[in-house]
Amino acid sequence: MTKSESKRSGVSAGKCASAASAAEQVNNGSFDVGFPEPSPAAKAKVLKQTSKESLHRRIAECEVYDDGTNTFFWRAHTLTVLFILTCALVYVTLLEETPHDTAYNTKRGIVASILVFLCFGVTQAKDGPFTRPHPAYWRFWLCVSVAYELFLIFILFQTVHDGRQFMKYIDPKLGVALPERDYGGNCLIYDPGNATDPFHNLWDKMDGFVPAHFLGWYIKTLMIRDWWMCMMISVMFEFLEYSLEHQLPNFSECWWDHWIMDVLVCNGLGIYCGMKTLAWLSMKPYQWQGLWNIPTYKGKIKRIAFQFTPYSWAKFEWRPASDLRRWLAVLGIIFMFLLAELNTFYLKFVLWMPPEHYLVLLRLVFFVNVGGVAMREIYDFMDDPKFHKKLGQQAWLVSAITVTEFLIVVKYDPHTLMLPIPFSVMQCWFLGIFLILIWTLWRFFIRDITLRYKETRRRKQEAPVDWDRQLGNGSPGAAGAAGAAGLASSGRSKLNGSSDSLRQRKS
Structure with a gap:
């Protein structure tokens, strides 16, 4: 393998390594996809799945390999092309007589420039x-x-x-x-x-x-x-x-x-x-x-x-x-x-x-x-x-x-x-554009607001049930857990003691 090929393979290997590390970050849940964070949980899961699939696709592309056979056709040949181009221009300048035809010379000059x-x-x-x-x-x-x-x-x-x-x-x-x-x-x-x-x-x-x-x-x-x-x-x-x-x-x-x-x-x-x-x-x-x-x-x-x-x-x-x-x-x-x-x-x-x-x-x-x-x-x-x-x-x-x-x-x-466009044609196009606009508003705005409202309402309904379940459970472990949850929700640390002991100390 030549020096240029080893450099190319090193660049591709670096890309594969970066894609693999990014995929690991996505799997760990710490990768930012670059999209704005939506409020519904379902859309967040879809975006995370999209990023995973995209990164896995990039890794799969990186896994494709070549044996590195370097042939004449895979070199850049920049100096060869420059030499041939220079020789052609020298031939036109020194050895070829310019014809006295303005239209022909204009077309030939444009083609040569291209x-x-x-x-x-x-x-x-x-x-x-x-x-x-x-x-x-x-x-x-x-x-x-x-x-x-x-x-x-x-x-x-x-x-x-x-x-x-x-x-x-x-x-x-x-x-x-x-x-x-x-x-x-x-x-x-x-x-x-x-x-x-x-x-x-x-x-x-x-x-x-x-x-x-x-x-x-x-x-x-x-x-x-x-x-x-x-x-x-x-x-x-x-x-x-x-x-x-x-x-x-x-x-x-x-x-x-x-x-x-x-x-x-x-x-x-x-x-x-x-x-x-x-x-x-x-x-x-x-x-x-x-x-x-x-x-x-x-x-x-x-x-x-x-x-x-x-x-x-x-x-x-x-x-x-x-x-x-x-x-x-x-x-x-x-x-x-x-x-x-x-x-x-x-x-x-x-x-x-x-x-x-x-x-x-x-x-x-x-x-x-x-x-x-x-x-x-x-x-x-x-x-x-x-x-x-x-x-x-x-x-x-x-x-x-x-x-x-x-x-x-x-x-x-x-x-x-x-x-002028026929009136029936204008009606059809206005109807089609209106339907697309209505579907866009419903799918990406009204539907998201409705789902967000339903999710908030469901959480509010489930919160009192969970609290009653914690208080009604007579087991000491559950009572301790409920007490810890209450202290955590009140923002007080265990090192300061309970609220009753604090009141006694203040009095």
């Missing part, structure tokens, strides 16, 4: 919670997040015309207004009027977005790791499509396209396969062995394939109804997921990008790679505030990107967003 920033980030940026297949892979996507956010900020500061025409520098085919496709219209599954193909409506809806829906929800399930939250986001997005089809014709779909093809078939099947994959990952043994220490070729190939699976596994238990903080956090996560989904449709509408354009696909690939890291950092920040005192870097960037995308939509086409 590549230099990516080289710095891959070698020097802070590591996140994921280490497989390689920490540099996740550092790369972190730097891509920074570059994408800077690009969005640049687009946000342009006029509407200049921002749309700027997309021509990326692809000359962009910058042209496109008609929006309407998925509604004739909603008959079987059309008897069409003798050649009665099921033409069904085949028209079976485009490339059907496997994209399935694959997207399979990956989202791997990110969220909770069946309830995935189904809630899936159903809520269909309600959003119903509510916003007066703004975007793309949201106008048939009822069976909404609930059968999307929710049940594509989304439901993707969520089911994702939950099965999560069950396999949670039961899979995580004991890694170096590639060169495996004797058989079959074992080496299997080890290479498992390099693209997680290094360790943490089961997400969101528990939204456990306390108000987690409930508001889960609502915020669902809101940001839905906003990111809506940004996909609104961005291509305001920037005039066709749905099949490669930029739309690249954006989805980007969110696939950064979403898992962001969800893990959010969960650690919620579940373990004692050890994760600030929001993770990738989660911070994903939140900023989602908000910036929405601000671009607001600036570039406020007329579409300000179209």
Whole structure:
């Protein structure tokens, strides 16, 4: 084992030791979880159990080991990357003739600046919670997040015309207004009027977005790791499509396209396969062995394939109804997921990008790679505030990107967003928000006050019964115990004697 590996193993061992000592403090009842102490005894027990489970999970992650095989791919190579980068810049400066094309030089300079920033980030940026297949892979996507956010900020500061025409520098085919496709219209599954193909409506809806829906929800399930939250986001997005089809014709779909093809078939099947994959990952043994220490070729190939699976596994238990903080956090996560989904449709509408354009696909690939890291950092920040005192870097960037995308939509086409919402849709949304508010008030305020009042009343009723039981017991041991309790309650010490003897001495 090299010096860097021994240092890394020592750091991980120190983390494991600190987690183990913290778990011992929790078991002894002297560990402060970091939450405000609730008055009901039941909620205190729940919080203590939560802290125990969180610490046990951290210890289980620390127990995962590697044999420390140091290969060429696991070194940082900071000097090598710096040398190659310097050679490339020297070649461009001294040996290459700069073409006299302002647009070409501008694009090449922007691309070169982004590549230099990516080289710095891959070698020097802070590591996140994921280490497989390689920490540099996740550092790369972190730097891509920074570059994408800077690009969005640049687009946000342009006029509407200049921002749309700027997309021509990326692809000359962009910058042209496109008609929006309407998925509604004739909603008959079987059309008897069409003798050649009665099921033409069904085949028209079976485009490339059907496997994209399935694959997207399979990956989202791997990110969220909770069946309830995935189904809630899936159903809520269909309600959003119903509510916003007066703004975007793309949201106008048939009822069976909404609930059968999307929710049940594509989304439901993707969520089911994702939950099965999560069950396999949670039961899979995580004991890694170096590639060169495996004797058989079959074992080496299997080890290479498992390099693209997680290094360790943490089961997400969101528990939204456990306390108000987690409930508001889960609502915020669902809101940001839905906003990111809506940004996909609104961005291509305001920037005039066709749905099949490669930029739309690249954006989805980007969110696939950064979403898992962001969800893990959010969960650690919620579940373990004692050890994760600030929001993770990738989660911070994903939140900023989602908000910036929405601000671009607001600036570039406020007329579409300000179209009057149908009154029936407004009634449904007001009713839903009102029910959520009422449930929140009942669950975290009214119910707690009621339980606290019942607990206080029960203790007051039990106190006189216990006192009468102590006084009515004729045994000398019970009388002595009752006398000691009375003296203790009066605040007098045994060294001063009883109250009768004190009165005699005073007289």
